[in-house]
Amino acid sequence: MAGEEEKPLRGIAEAFEGLAETARAKAPSSAMEVAPFARACAHVSVxxxxxxxxxxxxxxxxxxxxxxxxxxxxxxxTLQSMLDLDVEHNRVREAGSHTRNLLRVKRGLDMVKVLFEQILVSEGNSLRNAASIAYAEVFSPHHGWAIRKAVAAGMYALPTKSQLLKKLNEDEASAKNQMQNYITASAAVILYVEDLFTSRQLGLDW
Ligand code: 1PZ
Structure with missing residues (x-):
């Protein structure tokens, strides 16, 4: 327990590796349950x-x-029945609907994935480029001017890469390892969630 809290990156990666197995199975029996999905997403907020x-x-x-x-x-x-219920009640895009919240949370997972990918290929100690690229790719097209401005300002208050690693209690090598594990696992999970939307013609761009 204490170990998990001391190594949050490992906790995040492992939570998504569990989900990725379900995501890759693709059999009808491998419907993804809401509870483990939401718990894995909760890890990310660390x-x-x-x-x-x-x-x-x-x-x-x-x-x-x-x-x-x-x-x-x-x-x-399951996530499937959660979406189907919102479809049935005609409230998919309603503010606060589970389906709408799932789409936003999926973007959060994607943002962290792109952020990690960028951190792995970036050279210096600043996170600003990596974070800006991740935000531009994932959220910026969906956010209005005021939020984009606030995020741009917030980029200047980011810690450095070494400060971040220290807070995560990781050295460079172990962090790279866990980030790569998250990238691989979350890619399968993100695709799985996107499939839930596209297979029901719900769209992803809203
Ligand atoms: C190092 C990386 C730092 C960059 C982090 C940038 C995060 C984006 C900032 C977003 C501000 C959120 C303000 C609220 C936005 C809402 O309007 C929308 C729509 O919500 P709805 O109308 O459906 O209720 N919400 C979102 O778009 C979800 C935002 C979640 C942000 C999660 C970011 C995860 C990144 C974690 C990085 C550690």
Whole structure:
């Protein structure tokens, strides 16, 4: 238990490796349950604590959406049935719907994936480039001017890469390892979630 808290990156990677197995199986019997999905997503919020006060509002938004999925898991067993229920009730795109929150949370997972990919290929000690690229690719097309400006300002308050690794209690080599594990596992999970949307013609661009 204590070990997991001391090595949050490993906890994140392992949570997604578990989900990735289900995601890759693709058999009807491998429907993904809401509870383990939401719990894995909750792990990711540890990262916000390492990114400083500037990302407090991103954290609040992300955590509230993950909490909604955790709440949903008490009465709905799989992601499939969660989406189908919203389709049935004609509330897929309604503010606060489980399906809408799932799409936002999926983007959060994607943002972390691109961020890690960029950190792995970046040379210096600054995270600003990596974070800017990840934000530009994943969230910026969906955010209005005010949020984009706030995020751009927040980029200047990011810790350095070595400060981040220290907070995560990792050295460069072990961090690279865990980031790579998350990248591989989350890619399968992200694709799986995107398939849930596209196979129901719900679109991903809203
Ligand atoms: C090192 C990387 C730092 C960059 C982090 C940039 C994070 C993006 C900041 C987003 C601010 C969120 C403000 C709220 C946005 C909401 O309007 C939308 C739509 O919500 P809805 O209308 O459906 O209720 N919410 C989102 O787009 C979800 C934002 C989640 C941010 C998660 C970021 C995960 C990245 C973690 C990096 C450690």
């Amino acid at each position: 990262l916000f604590g390492c990114l400083g006060i500037a990302f407090k509002f991103a954290e609040m938004d992300y955590v509230s959406k993950v909490d909604d999925l955790l709440e949903a898991s008490k009465s709905i067993s």
